[in-house]
Each structure stands twice: as structure tokens, then as C-alpha cells.
Amino acid sequence: MFLILLGIVVFVISFSVKKMNNQFSPFSNTIRILGLLIVVIGFITSCIKQIDAGQVGVQQLFGKVENDVLASGLHVVSPLLDIKSVDIKTQNYTMSGVHDEGDKAGDDAIRVLTADGLEVIIDLTVLYRVIPAELPRLTRETGMDFKDKVVRPVTRTKIRDNSVYYTANDLYSKKRDEFQTRIFKSIEEDFKKRGLFLEQLLVRNITLPNSVKGSIEEKIKAEQDAQKMEFVLQKEKQEAERKRVEAQGIADYQKIISTGLGDKQLQYEQIKVMKELVTSPNAKVIIMGGGKSSPVILDAKN
Secondary structure: OHHHHHHHHHHHHHHHHHHHOOOOHHHHHHHHHHHHHHHHHHHHHHHEEEEOOOEEEEEEEOOEEEEEEEOOEEEEOOOOOEEEEEEOOOEEEEEOOOOOOOOOOOOOOEEEEOOOOOEEEEEEEEEEEEOHHHHHHHHHHOOOOHHHHHHHHHHHHHHHHHHOOOOHHHHHOOOHHHHHHHHHHHHHHHHHHHOEEEEEEEEEEEEOOHHHHHHHHHHHHHHHHHHHHHHHHHHHHHHHHHHHHHHHHHHHHHHHHHHHOOHHHHHHHHHHHHHHHHOOOOOOEEEOOOOOOOOEEEOOOO
16 A cells, blocks of 8 residues: 555656746656656555465455455455454463463463462463354454453453362362363353354463461372372281181191001102102112111102
């Protein structure tokens, strides 16, 4: 649009130069042609708009926002339209107590009161993106600075509203996921009304008062010790049961041996042993006793 206005100005100046009848008068036609050329170039550049990948274009005509958005690529539009490109890729907004880690400099963590009246500090990251079809309405109602007008205040307010339903212990341990799911649904609903889509809500850190944190850690340690002791007792019981079964097996075995083996069985076992000794390649001397006495076997090598 600027080139079109510049070309018109140059074109008008060419007529003034011609009327002056001075040393520049012979160049009036050249100046006129130059003005027309600038107008043509300005018209072409104003009519052809490129929207980069991951962006859409919002069309405004003298402040009025058009309902149609331009997708990524080249478009031929009216030179009177003002096209503003808006990023529709995933964006993040971080509120953190660590300096220069969040979108705001300094301590930007969210301080909330829990159900038991304690102050808890929460670091949070919001992942969201603009809904392309809702962008004209978002532009009319909120403008382009929706981060500060929608994302930040809605997130902080909803977290404070929902934290009052949980104690500090709940947020720090067993109900943290439930709390995160609850605030996600609450923020998602408000974002959708504004034309934003909430992708994910990341509770990065929850900081408790030192006294509360210490007591919670002691409680958790006590529970872990109790579980460990229960495991040890269970293991000892199993070991005692194993020893009892082993002792019972030995007793049963001895009983069977004492009642089941007779003289004939013992003689049979003795014959088997002697047979193995006889067939052995090693030199040996076998002295057989009389009656019920056991034989004496001497190794000839020694």
C-alpha cells in the first residue's frame, strides 16, 4: 500500500515539474512513467500475499475483521486489505519461580492456598494453540495479545480456584495427578470459549512450606520402613516353613529307613558294593569275615 501511495505522489509531482518550465521539465514524462511503475509494483505486491507454513492470515479492511482466514501459501487479495499472520503451531506459556525460566522475568510462580490453609507454590507450563476457524472472533474480542489477556489470567485463576479442594499433602503426593486433570478440564473449557485449544498442562513443580515437606517426607519414610519390615517378616516366615518341611522330610526318611530295611536288603546292598569294587581296575585286597562281620577291603597300591 505504501508503494501505491508513493507512486501516486511521484505521478502528481511529474505534472508540477512540467509546469515549472525549468531544467527538470524535460524529465517530466520520465518521472510520470516512474510514478506509474511504482504504482504497478505497489499494486502487485499488495495483491499477492504469502502466508508461511504453520500460520494463517487474518484479513482486516479499515479495522473490520473478515470472517475468512487465509491458509498457508500464496494468495491474491485486495490491496486495501491488511493481512496479519498468526502462528497456529503449538505454543507454550511457562510460569516459574526460577529467574528467566518463565515468560515473565523474575519469580512468576503461582501461589495458592490449599484446603488446610497452607500456601503452596506451583510452577506450570501451558501447551496450547490457536483454533484457525475461531481466529477472526479471537481477534475481534481479544486481539493479538491473547497470551496476556487469556492464557495467563485464566490459568492462574483456575489453579487457585481448584487448589482449595486439596490439602498440601494431596498436592504433593497421592492426588497430584487428579489435581492436574481437574485444572486441565477447567482451563480447557475456558480456552475453547475464547478460540484456543489446550493441548497439555504440565505441573512442573509443587513447593510446600519446609515444615510440611519435612513431616510428609518423614511419614513417607515411616511407611516405607513398615513395608520393608513386613517384607522381612514374610521372608522369615517362609524360611521357617521351609526348615519345618525339611525337618519333617528328614524325620520321615529316617522312619522309613529304620522300619523298611531288613537283613536281606542290607546283604543285597553289600553285594552291590563288593561287585563294584571287584570290577574296578584298581588293585585291592578283600578280606571276608565270618558270620555277620563286614568284609575288610585293602588297597594293594598302598
